[in-house]
Amino acid sequence: MSGQTLTDRIAAAQYQLTGSEVSRAVCKATTHEVMAPKKKHLEYLISATNATNVNIPQMADTLFERATNASWIVVFKALVTTHHMCVHGNERFIQYLASRTALFNLSNFIDKTGSHGYDMSTFIRRYGRYLNERAFAYRQMAFDFTKVKKGAEGVMRTMAPDKLLKGMPVLQTQIDTLLEFDVHPKELNNPIINAAFLLLFKDLVKLFASYNDGVINLLEKIL
Numbered sequence: 002m003s004g005q006t007l008t009d010r011i012a013a014a015q016y017q018l019t020g021s022e023v024s025r026a027v028c029k030a031t032t033h034e035v036m037a038p039k040k041k042h043l044e045y046l047i048s049a050t051n052a053t054n055v056n057i058p059q060m061a062d063t064l065f066e067r068a069t070n071a072s073w074i075v076v077f078k079a080l081v082t083t084h085h086m087c088v089h090g091n092e093r094f095i096q097y098l099a100s101r102t103a104l105f106n107l108s109n110f111i112d113k114t115g116s117h118g119y120d121m122s123t124f125i126r127r128y129g130r131y132l133n134e135r136a137f138a139y140r141q142m143a144f145d146f147t148k149v150k151k152g153a154e155g156v157m158r159t160m161a162p163d164k165l166l167k168g169m170p171v172l173q174t175q176i177d178t179l180l181e182f183d184v185h186p187k188e189l190n191n192p193i194i195n196a197a198f199l200l201l202f203k204d205l206v207k208l209f210a211s212y213n214d215g216v217i218n219l220l221e222k223i224l
Contacts, residue, residue: 023049023056027063031070031078037196038082043089046082050090057097060086068105068129073112073121077193080105080128084200087135088147099140105129121194127182128197134178135204141171147207157214162222169215176208 023046030042049055064086067079083105086094098104107129112118139145149156160168182201189195 021059021063023060024063027060027067027079027082030082031064031067031075033072033074035074035191035193037192038078038085043082043085046086047089050086050094057093061094061097061101065105068107071112072114073118073125074193076107076110076112076125077121077128077197080125080132081193081196081200083132084128084197087132087145088200088203092145095136095139095145098136101136104133104136121191124182124184124188124194124197131175131178131182131201134175138171138175142168146172146175146211147204149211151207151210151214155211155214157211158218160215160218165215165218169212169219172208172212172215176205176212179205179208 026042026045026049030038030046046060049060050057061083064079064083068076068083070076070079083098087098107126110125110129111122135145144156152158157165157168179201182197184194184198189198
């Protein structure tokens with residue numbers, strides 16, 4: 002399906018009528034178009050996370066609402082947009098996600114509109130698990146493993162033994178959940194999967210760097 006559907010336009014108009022520009026931008030970023038969320042909508046949402054008068058829970062809740070759509074396209078784009086906000090948005094966004102007892106409930110998600118929907122549903126379930134785990138890790142540690150300082154003076158290298166022993170399994174689980182995404186090169190022709198893959202790959206590099214720092218810290222304490 003190409004182009005915005007009538008449903009997309011009606012949903013955006015409804016949010017515009019209620020005066021919620023943030024929710025409207027979320028709707029615009031998660032249309033039925035088979036393409037990655039548009040940069041202009043993502044940039045607007047990122048800037049909104051830094052505005053003191055913006056309701057972060059409302060932004061997140063609109064993303065959760067879009068993730069309950071029956072279409073794999075809308076759901077996948079809601080996940081990509083959420084991930085983008087976690088990476089580039091103000092820390093208030095991930096803090097809110099971490100404060101919730103439930104995030105994306107996609108373990109049984111299946112788009113039954115066609116064979117392509119079935120294929121994409123697998124990636125959506127895996128991606129949803131990773132984003133849930135990312136928020137859970139923040140809740141457990143009160144920081145984002147992908148954003149902490151790395152190297153000799155970094156957080157994981159200088160962490161106290163008791164907190165390190167708590168943090169390493171949390172970090173390992175986040176890495177394992179990310180690797181379950183397991184996309185193949187031929188599938189990266191899909192622009193939505195490609196957008197998710199780029200975010201996941203960058204997360205993985207940073208997570209491995211944190212894990213490496215943690216292992217060095219452990220060895221230094223043992224040897």
